Amino acid sequence: MSNILIIKHGSLGDIAQACGAIQDISEHHKDDQIHLLTTKPYYDLFKKNPHISNVILDKRLSKLNLIYLYSLMKSIKRYSFSKVYDLQNSSRTSFYKKILFPSAAKDIWSSTETTLPAGTTKQDFDKDSVLERFDHQLKSSGINTVHTMKPDFKWSSSDITQIKDYYKLDKYIVLFPFCSPHLNSKKWPYYNDLINIINEKFNNMYKVVSAPGPNEIKEASNVNALAILDNGRALDISQLSSLIKGSSFVVANDTGPAHMTSHLGSKGLALFGAHTTAHKVSIERENFKAIQVSELSNLSAEKVFERLSSSIS
Template sequence: MSERILVIKLGALGDMVQAIGPFQAIRAHHLDAHLTLLTTAPFEGLARDLDIFDEIWLDRRPRWWQFGRIAALRNRLLAAGFRRVYDLQTSDRSGFYFRLWPPGGRPEWSGIAAGCSHPHANPDRDSMHTLDRQAEQLELAGIPHVPPPDLRPLRHDIRHFAVGPDAVLLVPGGAAHRPGKRWPAASYAKLARLLAADGLRPVVLGSVAEQKLAHEICADCPAALDLSGQTDLGDIVGLAQAARGAVGNDTGPMHLIAAAGCPSVVLFSAESDPSLCAPRGRKVTVLGRPALSSLEVAEVGMGLDAIKR
């Protein structure tokens, strides 16, 4: 029987994208193992499309008073017979899951849970970029190399969108509860007009919940193509690999776009620290202001011009 390995990564989207390289490194290291991912429902499809894991478990995030659900999770973990666990979430929740095993029967564990067999004990880990932190954690567990993510399994055919060869992706959305992470829609609209004047095709991406924002930009720039609410993650990868460049806020899709190799300008406010979590890829420029409303369109345009060369 093949050994059983558990990987824990619960979200969010940007974090999941930045874990793809580590996922692939774990699979390469445990080539013949039965690999299980514990994640949350929004990322089940992404995990399946990666074609890395033999099994995907969904974490229902039981609360501390939901004793029945905790007991069911504990029984499932113990019955699975995992030899090793890679905790890439390294949160209080995943640390609690470590304690669901009895002290004498715990699997090998890579993470930060007290008493685990392969601790990431670097006292500066919280000041490291997510990708560097995960790579060091895996190196300490015996996986010496984490490659850049291979997104080919995710890519969808995007010919039906008919975006053309001169597309520039715009990602004006982000977490609704953190509006300070968004560059103003009016600024995106002005940038779209400048791109169109240069013979480029602005293509606005966003979720269904962000369609109003996309409509506002496209109303101000009729040359822009509004794909809000029409793309899934595989479409975004395909569009990114075909586009001339991309501009967007610090949000999950920009991690995917940058990782796909698209020259990207990513905008950061004081609400997040790019040294810890900025998207990485072949050509990525980070522009930041304490308040994004003070970031000039001309500077963003210059940043895009520089990385497209």
């Protein structure tokens, strides 16, 4: 039995997308121990993943923090990993490779760098969709990719019966009108208009809710939707997963919860401006679609409702 390491630091959307690749790696190494290196926001979450044996915490302190770096590398080396799958493919993980396996090829360290198609630059390769890149990386590493292109995030859910009972949630639509402050280009401005249309057209058949993150609770008061919290605190990822899975529909900006919805198999819509494309971030699925426009401020609430109403039944 060998020890196998997978590296996946984040973000939330990336975590949901990587589930299929992690499952394929685990099934390929079914007689080995699968360890995963991740960051604090996802440490407890990954402990629930049935395809992972052990989770290792990377605090991602500065690379100039030599004491921390030495401690982390020492911790990793003690497992004597026979193979590493770098699903983060960042400058940081490339730096880790230089320390741990400086001259390793794809038979030891699987990454974009070591599996890059001949004659292709990383810049050009990165233009492919996220899941296509994972698929190529794993196939080049000798793995049969059964699940990579269709991640399943359902393992992440937890029991939120008490929360749903408290808010009397039965038939409900979840909105995610938030985004990181430095990514305002992703924010669609007409959620309150959409809420008015939903309530009017559906005659209040659906309760309209939001699920703000820890830094979004104050902002949620500006949205005319019921903010779902757990005793005044933001839902954790597993609770959020369950809230999404039990919903009738989700409308979201291009953020982590949108990717969760996609890979939970739930019905919904993601709203895209010119910042990227739905194809590149691999978000569309059988039940989850995207509306792509050049400018989000030109996308009307009526247009979004039209797509919602045609899909929700």
